[in-house]
Amino acid sequence: MLSRRTFILLAGTALASRNAYAQAQVAASDIPRDQLLILENPEGTIKNAGWFNIWAINAGGQSTGLHQQAMDTFWYIDADHGIDGVWDNSLASEKPKYNSDFSEMTVKLRQGIFWSDGVEFTADDVVYTIETHLKTNGLRWSAPVQVNVASIEKKSPTEVLFKLKKPNSRFHALFTVRWNAMWMMPKHVFEKAGDVLKFDFNPPVSLGAYKLKNFDPGGKWFIWQKRDDWKRTTVARFGEPGPGYLAYIDPGPPEKRVIEQRNHQLDVIHDTSPEGMFTLAKESPSSTSWFKGFPYAHPDPTLPAVIFNHQIEKFQNKDVRWALALLIDIKAVDMASYRGAATISAIGVPPTGLYPKYYFDPMEKWLTDFEVDTGKRKIKPYDPTIGQQIADMLRPSMGDKIPSKPEDIATAIGRGWWKRDDQAATELLETAGFTKKGNEWYQPDGKRFSVKVMVEGDIRPVMTRAGSLIVQLWRQFGIDAQIDVAQGTLNDRRGAGDFETFIGWSVETWGGHPDLSFFLDSWHSQFVAAPGKVQPPRNWQRWKDSRLDKIIEEIRTIDFDDPRGVELGLEYLKLVAQEMPTIPLMSYNVFTVMDTTYWKGFPNAETAPYTDPVPNWANTKYMMVKLKSAKAG
Amino acid sequence: MRAYAIHVFKRLGQFILVVYIGITITFFITHLTPIDPVEHAVAQVSSFGFSSPESIELLRKSLKEMYGLGDNLWLQYLRFLKRVTVLDFGPSLSAFPTPVGVLIARALPWTIGLLTISTLLSWFLGNILGGLAGYYRKNRLLRLVGVITMGVHPIPYYIVAFVLLIVFTFLLPILPSGGGYEMNLNPGLNLPFIGSVVIHSILPAFSLILVGLGSWYMGMRALVSNIVTDDYVVYAELAGVPRGRILTSYVMRNAFMPQITGLAISIGSIFNGAIITEYVFGYPGIGRLLIDAVHAADYSLVLGIATISIISVSVAVFLIDIIYPLIDPRVQVKP
Numbered sequence: 001m002l003s004r005r006t007f008i009l010l011a012g013t014a015l016a017s018r019n020a021y022a023q024a025q026v027a028a029s030d031i032p033r034d035q036l037l038i039l040e041n042p043e044g045t046i047k048n049a050g051w052f053n054i055w056a057i058n059a060g061g062q063s064t065g066l067h068q069q070a071m072d073t074f075w076y077i078d079a080d081h082g083i084d085g086v087w088d089n090s091l092a093s094e095k096p097k098y099n100s101d102f103s104e105m106t107v108k109l110r111q112g113i114f115w116s117d118g119v120e121f122t123a124d125d126v127v128y129t130i131e132t133h134l135k136t137n138g139l140r141w142s143a144p145v146q147v148n149v150a151s152i153e154k155k156s157p158t159e160v161l162f163k164l165k166k167p168n169s170r171f172h173a174l175f176t177v178r179w180n181a182m183w184m185m186p187k188h189v190f191e192k193a194g195d196v197l198k199f200d201f202n203p204p205v206s207l208g209a210y211k212l213k214n215f216d217p218g219g220k221w222f223i224w225q226k227r228d229d230w231k232r233t234t235v236a237r238f239g240e241p242g243p244g245y246l247a248y249i250d251p252g253p254p255e256k257r258v259i260e261q262r263n264h265q266l267d268v269i270h271d272t273s274p275e276g277m278f279t280l281a282k283e284s285p286s287s288t289s290w291f292k293g294f295p296y297a298h299p300d301p302t303l304p305a306v307i308f309n310h311q312i313e314k315f316q317n318k319d320v321r322w323a324l325a326l327l328i329d330i331k332a333v334d335m336a337s338y339r340g341a342a343t344i345s346a347i348g349v350p351p352t353g354l355y356p357k358y359y360f361d362p363m364e365k366w367l368t369d370f371e372v373d374t375g376k377r378k379i380k381p382y383d384p385t386i387g388q389q390i391a392d393m394l395r396p397s398m399g400d401k402i403p404s405k406p407e408d409i410a411t412a413i414g415r416g417w418w419k420r421d422d423q424a425a426t427e428l429l430e431t432a433g434f435t436k437k438g439n440e441w442y443q444p445d446g447k448r449f450s451v452k453v454m455v456e457g458d459i460r461p462v463m464t465r466a467g468s469l470i471v472q473l474w475r476q477f478g479i480d481a482q483i484d485v486a487q488g489t490l491n492d493r494r495g496a497g498d499f500e501t502f503i504g505w506s507v508e509t510w511g512g513h514p515d516l517s518f519f520l521d522s523w524h525s526q527f528v529a530a531p532g533k534v535q536p537p538r539n540w541q542r543w544k545d546s547r548l549d550k551i552i553e554e555i556r557t558i559d560f561d562d563p564r565g566v567e568l569g570l571e572y573l574k575l576v577a578q579e580m581p582t583i584p585l586m587s588y589n590v591f592t593v594m595d596t597t598y599w600k601g602f603p604n605a606e607t608a609p610y611t612d613p614v615p616n617w618a619n620t621k622y623m624m625v626k627l628k629s630a631k632a633g
Numbered sequence: 634m635r636a637y638a639i640h641v642f643k644r645l646g647q648f649i650l651v652v653y654i655g656i657t658i659t660f661f662i663t664h665l666t667p668i669d670p671v672e673h674a675v676a677q678v679s680s681f682g683f684s685s686p687e688s689i690e691l692l693r694k695s696l697k698e699m700y701g702l703g704d705n706l707w708l709q710y711l712r713f714l715k716r717v718t719v720l721d722f723g724p725s726l727s728a729f730p731t732p733v734g735v736l737i738a739r740a741l742p743w744t745i746g747l748l749t750i751s752t753l754l755s756w757f758l759g760n761i762l763g764g765l766a767g768y769y770r771k772n773r774l775l776r777l778v779g780v781i782t783m784g785v786h787p788i789p790y791y792i793v794a795f796v797l798l799i800v801f802t803f804l805l806p807i808l809p810s811g812g813g814y815e816m817n818l819n820p821g822l823n824l825p826f827i828g829s830v831v832i833h834s835i836l837p838a839f840s841l842i843l844v845g846l847g848s849w850y851m852g853m854r855a856l857v858s859n860i861v862t863d864d865y866v867v868y869a870e871l872a873g874v875p876r877g878r879i880l881t882s883y884v885m886r887n888a889f890m891p892q893i894t895g896l897a898i899s900i901g902s903i904f905n906g907a908i909i910t911e912y913v914f915g916y917p918g919i920g921r922l923l924i925d926a927v928h929a930a931d932y933s934l935v936l937g938i939a940t941i942s943i944i945s946v947s948v949a950v951f952l953i954d955i956i957y958p959l960i961d962p963r964v965q966v967k968p
Binding site: 223536 | 666667668669672673674675676677678679685686687688689690691692693695696698699725726727728729730731735736739740743795798799802803806810811812813816817819820912913914915917921922925927928934
């Protein structure tokens with residue numbers, strides 16, 4: 001036992017050390033803490049930290065503040081509401097202009113924008129960027145430029161004309177930031193650099209409101225300083241960025257992020273675990289998140305789902321896919337994966353950004369009336385109250401953290417989903433020729449009905465938990481379901497179609513804009529690879545359907561903002577509800593947590609949904625102009 | 634002397650063979666893993682927003698050329714062997730085009746600094762305490778130290794590390810939770826930087842010492858327990874030689890020999906890095922670099938780190954083999 005005197009002595013020493021450490025932290029830096037915003041860089045430690053040539057693949061980091069604060073391009077689309085609407089003309093002064101057959105695109109540039117070394121940004125930079133990508137293989141955007149662009153012409157110092165190899169009504173997407181896009185290169189720097197693939201671009205010349213101040217050669221932190229001439233950058237239209245300095249750091253694993261924020265040494269956590277989020281919600285009064293209460297997280301505009309490999313025979317019958325969907329208890333999956341903090345979705349787009357307005361509202365009645373023919377009867381599988389049920393289930397333990405208004409529940413937790421229906425699943429499987437012997441299901445060919453669910457393992461624990469629960473639910477029904485942990489090999493196996501099913505996403509949307517071509521174009525059957533061959537991105541399910549092809553082909557011929565795009569999107573949603581090529585689960589919720597000790601004005605769902613707060617998104621440049629020092633009162 | 638020269642020559646042959654087999658196995662294991670660095674880069678690039686299948690195919694082709702992965706495996710292997718003789722591991726695939734050597738050279742000093750100090754300290758403390766505990770078996774304080782040391786030893790390392798982390802960074806936030814030094818300091822021979830490095834190494838070093846102590850302690854205590862019953866020790870005691878002298882000159886000196894072997898191998902293993910320590914404490918060493926390289930399917934970097942590790946452990950064993958006959962009269966070489 002410690003004597004009282006020893007205890008007091010030890011406690012005093014600890015407290016003194018704590019103060020000394022806190023002072024040492026400030027003293028070690030020449031940046032006052034109240035002028036510094038510290039954000040997590042989710043890329044972790046950057047191995048070749050001294051590389052800032054973002055156009056070279058794998059050279060340096062990009063979420064180090066580089067693409068958020070130093071890069072710029074023509075347009076930005078916000079995944080949420082946007083600071084001044086969803087669409088922002090950034091380096092371009094207006095929206096893209098196409099000719100009638102979408103084989104040419106004209107871009108008018110904003111005037112008065114300068115690189116951080118004082119050189120003005122002009123059409124010459126754009127032409128240089130495109131021509132460099134046309135003649136250089138292996139740059140990050142070489143391939144899409146070479147596939148699409150026939151030539152580029154400078155029409156004036158503020159206007160360029162792209163001539164395309166073939167009509168493409170979505171060519172501008174290459175220069176439209178969702179979380180990233182093709183950035184403009186400073187001609188005056190790169191033309192003197194020699195081989196662009198071997199040029200480190202250190203220090204980087206910035207088009208954004210911040211320029212590089214200092215970085216750790218070991219890649220743990222990068223510090224950016226507000227430019228004196230920030231008024232000559234594209235965000236200046238919205239005001240002066242608040243923080244004088246930004247630090248993008250690698251704080252380590254989730255538990256350390258929580259520690260750092262609780263110690264007020266990490267203002268914005270990119271993502272932590274649900275448990276980490278709950279700890280901060282309970283223990284750190286200054287921490288805020290996207291939603292004030294459950295589910296706290298920012299819902300990513302992606303849609304995690306059970307993705308079937310349609311080149312495997314047993315999944316080619318939609319009755320089988322529907323039977324597997326009806327065996328899922330989404331409430332249990334929600335609890336297992338996110339401890340309840342998910343936003344569920346029954347349809348083929350995520351319930352995020354403005355998609356509730358574009359797609360979920362118009363689909364609600366259709367879903368309520370929607371019927372599935374089990375072969376023996378018709379059922380209405382949609383239960384519009386599941387979101388409400390989840391809220392009610394969580395309320396006893398979470399109290400007022402759970403929203404109570406139906407519209408708030410719909411936004412935060414989700415609307416309806418497919419109700420678990422073992423009897424309907426039985427009928428669907430029997431219609432498909434499956435049989436049950438004892439408690440085991442058999443395929444029409446007499447083999448045991450087995451389903452492997454591939455998950456990433458520790459790399460993506462939330463999805464792994466969801467997959468494990470789904471396997472358990474299917475096993476309870478008599479299916480020989482098994483988890484298939486891909487730990488680090490998921491990308492390769494997914495591409496090659498080396499899986500039966502997996503938990504992941506093949507749907508990624510703009511979030512703020514209703515156009516679905518971002519992911520949908522690659523779902524066209526023309527791109528589906530032969531079994532075993534590597535599959536082009538996104539249509540991992542390798543699903544072919546002529547009705548889908550027709551929708552995609554029409555989208556290709558209409559303008560990005562054509563209202564017909566939403567109608568076609570709704571047609572797609574009805575088709576995937578009928579066919580169930582993937583079983584949609586929920587949005588990918590990112591537990592971004594923001595500490596208000598030093599800064600206020602962070603975006604949130606209720607009062608300030610102006611941008612996606614997840615700090616590796618390039619859109620977060622807009623966040624800086626909204627942030628004000630907490631000292632200001 | 635001729636016998637010794639033959640011994641050295643044989644051991645040198647073994648050393649070269651072990652290194653060759655080791656790096657060959659490592660080469661084929663890394664290249665036969667199901668993770669493909671090209672697909673890894675494609676997945677990363679396509680997440681930037683474009684998913685046009687034609688573009689992706691073109692990108693795939695360019696990357697294979699750039700990474701030198703277009704040739705068959707045997708050609709790649711021969712090229713690797715040629716390069717490894719001059720310790721050139723080519724460019725890193727996940728930090729392209731930075732040479733692997735540059736990345737290793739940047740990380741290695743951190744690992745060597747941390748692990749050398751913590752290995753030597755745990756070796757020194759473990760052996761002294763173990764030696765004392767083996768000799769003064771009835772001493773209560775030493776028994777208590779033994780209980781603590783043996784109690785901590787079986788606890789999985791990451792648990793010890795996390796407990797230290799929680800105590801000293803969360804409950805009593807008096808030490809930094811990670812990294813090699815404070816943000817916004819410039820590395821160099823300046824007091825703020827050196828001081829910051831020392832402060833940041835306290836927790837990882839302490840965790841390594843705490844866990845490493847146990848095995849040295851147990852080994853030394855067992856060795857000393859055996860030696861104290863030997864005739865020459867008993868005779869020295871009967872002859873009235875002071876106990877302290879018996880302990881230092883007769884007991885520990887003899888018990889140290891196998892411990893020195895262990896130390897040499899541990900020093901050689903420093904080049905493997907302390908993966909869990911570096912991960913938990915975000916320490917910028919070679920272990921952390923290796924983990925990142927494995928996750929990114931960076932063949933070149935994995936091979937670079939593995940080769941250096943194989944060579945360093947083999948060198949340590951080789952040196953022990955050739956030094957032992959010179960310092961331990963019980964070891965004799967025969968022609």
